[in-house]
Amino acid sequence: MKQTRSNTDMASVAEKAEAKGPAGSQTLMRGLDIIDAVMDGPITLADLAAKLGLNRSTTHRLANALIERRYVTFMPRIGYQFGPKLLALGFLAQQRTDVVQVARPHLEALAAQTEDTVHLGVIEGDLALYLDKIPGRRRVEISSRVGERQPLTSTGLGKALLLDEAEARWRQLFERDQASGSPKADYAAWLERMKGYVEAERSFDLEENEDLIRCVAAPVRDASGRIVAAISVSSAAQYMADDRMQALTGDVRETAEAIGRDLGWSETAPTPRARTRRS
Amino acid sequence: MKQTRSNTDMASVAEKAEAKGPAGSQTLMRGLDIIDAVMDGPITLADLAAKLGLNRSTTHRLANALIERRYVTFMPRIGYQFGPKLLALGFLAQQRTDVVQVARPHLEALAAQTEDTVHLGVIEGDLALYLDKIPGRRRVEISSRVGERQPLTSTGLGKALLLDEAEARWRQLFERDQASGSPKADYAAWLERMKGYVEAERSFDLEENEDLIRCVAAPVRDASGRIVAAISVSSAAQYMADDRMQALTGDVRETAEAIGRDLGWSETAPTPRARTRRS
DNA sequence: CGCTGAATTCCATATTATGGACATGAGTAT
DNA sequence: ATACTCATGTCCATAATATGGAATTCAGCG
Numbered sequence: 001m002k003q004t005r006s007n008t009d010m011a012s013v014a015e016k017a018e019a020k021g022p023a024g025s026q027t028l029m030r031g032l033d034i035i036d037a038v039m040d041g042p043i044t045l046a047d048l049a050a051k052l053g054l055n056r057s058t059t060h061r062l063a064n065a066l067i068e069r070r071y072v073t074f075m076p077r078i079g080y081q082f083g084p085k086l087l088a089l090g091f092l093a094q095q096r097t098d099v100v101q102v103a104r105p106h107l108e109a110l111a112a113q114t115e116d117t118v119h120l121g122v123i124e125g126d127l128a129l130y131l132d133k134i135p136g137r138r139r140v141e142i143s144s145r146v147g148e149r150q151p152l153t154s155t156g157l158g159k160a161l162l163l164d165e166a167e168a169r170w171r172q173l174f175e176r177d178q179a180s181g182s183p184k185a186d187y188a189a190w191l192e193r194m195k196g197y198v199e200a201e202r203s204f205d206l207e208e209n210e211d212l213i214r215c216v217a218a219p220v221r222d223a224s225g226r227i228v229a230a231i232s233v234s235s236a237a238q239y240m241a242d243d244r245m246q247a248l249t250g251d252v253r254e255t256a257e258a259i260g261r262d263l264g265w266s267e268t269a270p271t272p273r274a275r276t277r278r279s
Numbered sequence: 280m281k282q283t284r285s286n287t288d289m290a291s292v293a294e295k296a297e298a299k300g301p302a303g304s305q306t307l308m309r310g311l312d313i314i315d316a317v318m319d320g321p322i323t324l325a326d327l328a329a330k331l332g333l334n335r336s337t338t339h340r341l342a343n344a345l346i347e348r349r350y351v352t353f354m355p356r357i358g359y360q361f362g363p364k365l366l367a368l369g370f371l372a373q374q375r376t377d378v379v380q381v382a383r384p385h386l387e388a389l390a391a392q393t394e395d396t397v398h399l400g401v402i403e404g405d406l407a408l409y410l411d412k413i414p415g416r417r418r419v420e421i422s423s424r425v426g427e428r429q430p431l432t433s434t435g436l437g438k439a440l441l442l443d444e445a446e447a448r449w450r451q452l453f454e455r456d457q458a459s460g461s462p463k464a465d466y467a468a469w470l471e472r473m474k475g476y477v478e479a480e481r482s483f484d485l486e487e488n489e490d491l492i493r494c495v496a497a498p499v500r501d502a503s504g505r506i507v508a509a510i511s512v513s514s515a516a517q518y519m520a521d522d523r524m525q526a527l528t529g530d531v532r533e534t535a536e537a538i539g540r541d542l543g544w545s546e547t548a549p550t551p552r553a554r555t556r557r558s
Numbered sequence: 559c560g561c562t563g564a565a566t567t568c569c570a571t572a573t574t575a576t577g578g579a580c581a582t583g584a585g586t587a588t
Numbered sequence: 589a590t591a592c593t594c595a596t597g598t599c600c601a602t603a604a605t606a607t608g609g610a611a612t613t614c615a616g617c618g
Contacts, residue, residue, distance in 0.1 A: 030307075031304070032348050039371055062304055065311075066311075086368045086369055087502045087542060090366060090370060090373065090543070222366070261349075266367055
């Protein structure tokens with residue numbers, strides 16, 4: 001190598017650039033960089049080399065290795081593109097991904113940090129289904145149980161699950177939930193609060209579902225950007241003053257996003273905030 | 280390196296092994312081997328090293344590079360597993376995959392080889408929708424047009440699309456299609472033929488839809504193993520004697536499978552032949 | 559409290575990846 | 589036709605990079 005080519009020298013040129021890795025795997029890292037680069041759409045060899053800050057020759061060799069493994073495709077006159085292997089791997093991975101298992105460590109961390117009870121749940125039909133629960137370290141017990149179903153519109157978790165839904169569905173569920181007994185609430189006021197929750201990508205439960213229990217919840221999104229689950233931190237109202245709820249928002253959202261990332265979600269993902277308000 | 284470690288020496292040990300690639304990217308290839316190995320389920324470092332036929336030290340370094348990039352996950356007491364990056368890439372890739380575009384080169388090759396008209400189609404509601412057509416080199420013209428819809432039960436393409444459906448759906452569609460005019464046919468006979476098509480993963484059209492036009496069709500499966508499209512080779516009956524239809528079966532199925540592979544399908548894929556016979 | 563079976567770190571070595579230069583090929587303008 | 593351009597593909601001497609054996613740490617377990 002005639003020219004000393006240090007990674008840091010060219011860092012300014014490279015876009016995604018290599019976080020140099022555990023050192024001793026430059027070739028692998030560069031190969032993965034190529035996969036990333038190629039995901040932005042068809043690209044020519046020269047552009048690819050420029051984007052990665054490496055020699056065309058090197059880029060060509062690595063790209064061809066990826067082509068042979070079907071991670072990348074090359075079409076003359078078009079350029080390098082993602083390959084079918086990614087479809088196969090993605091599907092395989094999706095099949096073997098279980099929200100509960102993925103979320104566990106994150107929920108435990110959040111519970112340890114807040115000392116309160118943490119829940120994980122999904123939508124099942126018109127109800128929220130609790131999939132997991134890590135009890136808090138406080139004397140007050142939360143009565144929820146894994147496997148239990150709760151109304152969507154009156155629990156923090158449920159409302160987080162509904163954040164992407166159309167207003168029509170909100171109304172429908174709200175009326176259904178109100179019909180079944182619980183203390184009367186005003187739809188207009190509820191709607192206003194929901195709109196605020198949507199903006200904040202986080203919801204509250206202010207003793208609506210259970211007296212003296214308040215909670216902060218946030219939705220979990222998968223690779224498609226869809227809400228596939230939600231998490232919540234619940235505690236007795238005495239530990240959940242308004243300011244604490246505000247303070248918890250950050251932690252809860254961060255945990256929800258961390259779980260999402262483990263499900264393939266990324267901020268720059270498809271349908272990042274495109275609310276799918278149908279019917 | 281004290282010990283001469285040539286790729287071919289250890290090829291007997293390695294399972295998936297490296298198809299040595301374009302030489303000059305050993306590290307990348309080994310990294311990709313790790314991804315493959317890890318997709319079979321959680322695995323310890325030692326087992327991983329054994330499976331790939333390389334040193335634990337090397338394996339560890341490469342695996343960690345992949346972990347940093349989120350292609351692989353490590354959980355103590357469990358082992359190395361696929362990582363969330365594969366979910367993200369898979370989803371991204373799926374979003375940008377278009378059957379027509381992917382199928383084109385394969386259809387052209389098949390048309391060139393057979394000299395007959397080749398079609399690509401999908402199910403739309405209760406009909407087969409033609410998405411692409413490569414005209415044959417024979418004097419006889421096939422009247423179909425891209426964008427056109429045809430009955431599912433009387434065309435070769437349509438029957439290929441139905442190969443995984445439940446018998447109940449077959450009957451329902453058959454009766455609906457018969458109602459709308461065409462010459463009467465016997466359901467029992469049709470059913471028997473369909474069962475044969477299912478076994479052969481290929482269907483025929485014996486002048487049912489259009490007089491003097493016969494065709495051979497096969498389904499295209501994506502990464503999930505589901506039938507997402509079908510292709511057919513059509514020609515005038517004079518060029519389509521029974522023996523030629525049998526002979527074409529291989530080519531048509533191979534082309535359909537090649538398209539499927541470009542859509543992420545693999546023979547060892549989930550739901551490979553598990554017929555989803557519901558309702 | 560010392561095993562056992564794992565992951566992780568270290569470092570001298572030579573194998574592997576590198577990139578400059580050159581070759582080829584397919585459109586396109588002349 | 590013929591030269592030009594912009595693209596991908598190939599070669600090979602060089603040195604930087606990846607390698608793996610050995611030593612180390614870590615976490616359960618008996």
